[in-house]
Amino acid sequence: MTYIDKNLLKDEIILFRTKKHLIIFFLPVVWTIFSQYATTFLQTNPILIKVQWAPWLLAFIFWAYAGLDYFTSEFVVTNKRVMMREGFFYRHMNETRLTTVSQINVDQSLLGRILNYGTVSINAFGAYDAFSAIARPVFFQKQVNEQLDRLVT
Numbered sequence: 001m002t003y004i005d006k007n008l009l010k011d012e013i014i015l016f017r018t019k020k021h022l023i024i025f026f027l028p029v030v031w032t033i034f035s036q037y038a039t040t041f042l043q044t045n046p047i048l049i050k051v052q053w054a055p056w057l058l059a060f061i062f063w064a065y066a067g068l069d070y071f072t073s074e075f076v077v078t079n080k081r082v083m084m085r086e087g088f089f090y091r092h093m094n095e096t097r098l099t100t101v102s103q104i105n106v107d108q109s110l111l112g113r114i115l116n117y118g119t120v121s122i123n124a125f126g127a128y129d130a131f132s133a134i135a136r137p138v139f140f141q142k143q144v145n146e147q148l149d150r151l152v153t
Contacts, residue, residue, distance in 0.1 A: 021117030028062040
């Protein structure tokens with residue numbers, strides 16, 4: 001059971017849930033490929049062969065960081081709140097009641113539009129918070145706007 005599931009209010013229902021996009025694993029993949037080539041190069045030099053483990057250590061750190069970031073991220077729209085949580089070592093959380101949300105924005109690059117990820121920012125009467133690399137950000141925005149419409153009518 002996740003943090004958000006444990007902290008739902010009475011009669012609160014989760015309408016949409018998403019996580020970070022898999023694009024956050026791009027740097028670890030690139031570094032792993034680089035490590036393979038670096039190891040091949042380092043093995044040809046008798047002095048550098050002693051540090052051939054260093055690129056792999058960095059690859060492991062990149063994979064661990066991206067993995068923790070992915071598995072600890074949750075972005076949820078309920079019938080009462082917008083709940084966003086990410087991070088393990090540095091936790092970034094936002095629980096905003098729908099009644100206080102004044103605007104929700106999505107910023108996407110060209111690659112973000114192609115792969116369906118982006119930055120979602122919430123404005124709640126002067127307070128501003130942004131979360132990056134969210135999967136399906138436009139659908140997230142649509143769900144929030146639908147809930148806001150239900151509150152108004």
